Amino acid sequence: MPNRNTEDLKSRLVEYMDREGLRSTAQRRLVSDVFFKSVGHLSIEDMLEKVRAIDQGVGYATVYRTLKLLKDSGLAFERHFGDGVSRYEVADEGEHHDHLICQTCSKIVEFEDDEIERLQEALARSHGFELRRHKHELYGICADCRAK
Amino acid sequence: MPNRNTEDLKSRLVEYMDREGLRSTAQRRLVSDVFFKSVGHLSIEDMLEKVRAIDQGVGYATVYRTLKLLKDSGLAFERHFGDGVSRYEVADEGEHHDHLICQTCSKIVEFEDDEIERLQEALARSHGFELRRHKHELYGICADCRAK
């Protein structure tokens, strides 16, 4: 139950599909609806499971291609956390965050730090780079796991 | 020609192998020597090519397993830059750096910023985490590519 305006996301997707001349199909609506209502970082398998709970006729490739579509439209971020699996996350507008990951229990905490953002922007500029995006992941052991 | 004490790295590897009861073989010595003399971020294929220039009998699996050994011993870092390929880098002691990557020409600039390090340490602590390692990658367009 994310606190999120899924209607807005849906209409942005429709706009994108209109613009690109893509068709609105039952599968795309199902996959994108399920995705927009999800929290966290979902693999294709995760999505397939959720989607098949509603319609088990949906194929892996369709989920894969719809997630790609969502990524291309800017409505999903694709993440890689070191295991070989791609994960997808709803790209809430304006919101941005990095990740703090527990190496023991795999808990993922999201964070944002304006000061770090500012410093990395400055750093990129000082090396002549125009910064487009970044990946900042902190790996450690969370308080719960240390307590055990 | 990295400015690096390869003898030290070699002896640390020998220590590790002794401790673990592993054997010193011609292939392991060759692969690790080539690796320690290398700069940058090498894929298994890169390493295989360099190694086979000296002894073309060496198999892919041996390079793979030796790189894994180097990673386990703490003498190599494994990196993932988003294409599906694992890359390895010599883990010089004390030295640490993050990466600034040009999205156009794939140039990789290494950086280190103590202030960012300090902030991320504080941030992890404030979330109850004991920080073990981190990944900080900045993607953008370098000056050369923007000039074109």
Add this chain to the structure above:
DNA sequence: GTCGCTGCAAAACGTTTGCATTTAG
């Protein structure tokens, strides 16, 4: 001589694509 290591080839793994069929527009 033992048991770990090598090289090969094959398996595994997640991702991506070709194609015949279905379906939105």
Add this chain to the structure above:
DNA sequence: CTAAATGCAAACGTTTTGCAGCGAC
């Protein structure tokens, strides 16, 4: 009707492993 989307299965690229023979100790 037409072209795009689907589902399947197969292709892909990379990583990982089983195993027979080889070699360090």
